[in-house]
Amino acid sequence: MxxxxxxxxxxxxxxxxxxxxxxxxxxxxxxxxxxxxxxxxxxxxxxxxxxxxxxxxxxxxxxxxxxxxxxxxxxxxxxxxxxxxxxxxxxxxxxxxxxxxxxxxxxxxxxxxxxxxxFAFGISEAGNDLMLFGSDTVADPQRDGTVRYTGRKIFTSLSPAWTRLGVHGLDTASDDAPKLVYGFIDRDDPDVRTLDDWDTIGMRATQSRTTVLDGAVVARDRIVRRLDPGPTDDPFVYAIFACFELLISSVYTGLADRALELAVAAASTRVSKRTGVPRSEDPDVRRRIAEAGSLLEAIGPQLDALARDVADGIDHGAFRFARPSGLKMRAVAAARGVVEAAVRVSGGRTFFAGDELGRLQRDVLAGAFHPSSDDGALGAIATALLGPVRD
Structure with missing residues (x-):
């Protein structure tokens, strides 16, 4: 065979x-x-x-x-x-x-x-906390089946290099409106502009610039969904949500892996002037590193298990949005805790520009700005446990 x-x-x-x-x-x-x-x-x-x-x-x-x-x-x-x-x-x-x-x-x-x-991700919009469930971008259907998009997308990572941009916008003009319309724009569309406005304290190499759509066209065969605004059971939206949260979580967990590695190296090579022994034998240093390691140990199995469930099509019912958003919240919090411990172990050199751990300390701050926010994640978990708030 x-x-x-x-x-x-x-x-x-x-x-x-x-x-x-x-x-x-x-x-x-x-x-x-x-x-x-x-x-x-x-x-x-x-x-x-x-x-x-x-x-x-x-x-x-x-x-x-x-x-x-x-x-x-x-x-x-x-x-x-x-x-x-x-x-x-x-x-x-x-x-x-x-x-x-x-x-x-x-x-x-x-x-x-x-x-x-x-492919780049053109979903985020300033002030739009509905994310996948709403849009301030106008989706204007044309007679030939194409759709023109007008609006601004922020945090468009890969801005210098993307060739296809996945976007959504709100159609309020069609007979079945309102509808959220998802599609993919080509880079060579003359009605797409990328602003040179990315100057942040961390994650600088992503160059996640603002993208301006001035009637950019999505071809008929690149329109992939027309959905009612608001929460939906459509597998396309769930797949975006779950994959986004999983992959964001993996990035910050990997960042934390490196921070812990640097902390261990610093503790093993630095010798205390006071005691004459490596800092790795200092009980306070050992405790900080142990706590950091424990934080990471808790995230890894969650990442793997949820990724497996998504790949296998396991239905988590009322928790299908709560579990991915909760994982992202915990992974970012764990990464921040690991980096903080690593900085304390490594000392003042991390405050200098060019230090790798100092850069990781700035990079990890970006985790707070990716959806789901902590408030959003906790809200999803509360809804899964207690049901929705009554009007």
Whole structure:
């Protein structure tokens, strides 16, 4: 019988040599507020943009848990690179989740990703806390079946490099309005503008700039959903939500992995002037590192288990949104706790520009700004446990 060659592992695709190159460049990207162009080129060459694309469609054929593990590994070397490419991987993961459920509406995306197209996430809007469930962008259907989008999308990671932008907007003009309309815009559309407005304290290499849509056109065959505004059971929306939260969680967990590694190295190499012994023997240092390690130990199994459930189509019922958002909240909180402990162990050198742990301290702050917010996650958990608030 014919044998099937297993896909390469994350450690084979993201080998130590590749990761070391990412780590070396990360400081320069951060210092110069520059996009991770060289990293992206190497990830494309390694086939990483098609990581979850089935091998029959030209990809590596990974499942979602494997991708989550790979993103954790990548983030341990270059968190901003991992966070930036995350947005492409969210879309490919959504397409793979649907594909595995015999929904081919995003199979074009899988083929495009395998061919080298770069997808970005054009959902976030200033002041719009409805996120997937509402939009301030106008979606204007045309007689030929295309849709024109007018509005502003913020935090558009991969801004210098994306070739396809997944967006949503609100159609208030059609007979069945209001409808949220999801589709994909091409980069060469003349009615798309990218602002040069990304100058942040952390995750600088993502270059998550503002995108202005001045009537940008989505072709008829690239409109993938028309949905009622508000919460929905549509598997497309759930797949976006779950994959986004899982992959965000993996990035901050990988960042924390590196922070803990740096803390252990600092404790093992620094010697106390007062006692003459390595700081690794100081009970306070040992306690901080143990607490940091414990935080990480709690997140890893949750990441893997939930990724497996999403890939396998396990229905969590009332908790289907609460569990991914709760995981993201806990993963970011754990990462911040690990980084804080690592900074205290490593000392004042982390306050200087150019120090890797100091950069991680700035990068981890971005976790608070990704959906779901802590308030949103706790609200979802409360609804799952107690039911919705009565009007």
């Amino acid at each position: 014919p044998t099937t060659t297993p896909p390469p592992t994350p450690a084979q695709v993201l080998d130590d040599h590749l990761l070391e190159g990412f780590r070396e460049r990360a400081a320069g990207y951060d210092r110069d507020n520059a996009f991770f162009a060289d990293d992206l080129a190497e990830l494309r060459e390694a086939g990483y943009l098609g990581a979850v694309v089935p091998s029959g469609l030209g990809g590596l054929g990974w499942d979602l848990p494997t991708l989550v593990a790979a993103q954790r590994r990548l983030a341990s070397a270059a968190p901003a690179t991992a966070l930036g490419v995350n947005m492409h991987l969210v879309w490919t993961s959504v397409a793979r989740v649907l594909h595995d459920r015999d929904d081919d509406s995003l199979d074009f995306l899988l083929r495009d990703a395998a061919a080298g197209e770069v």
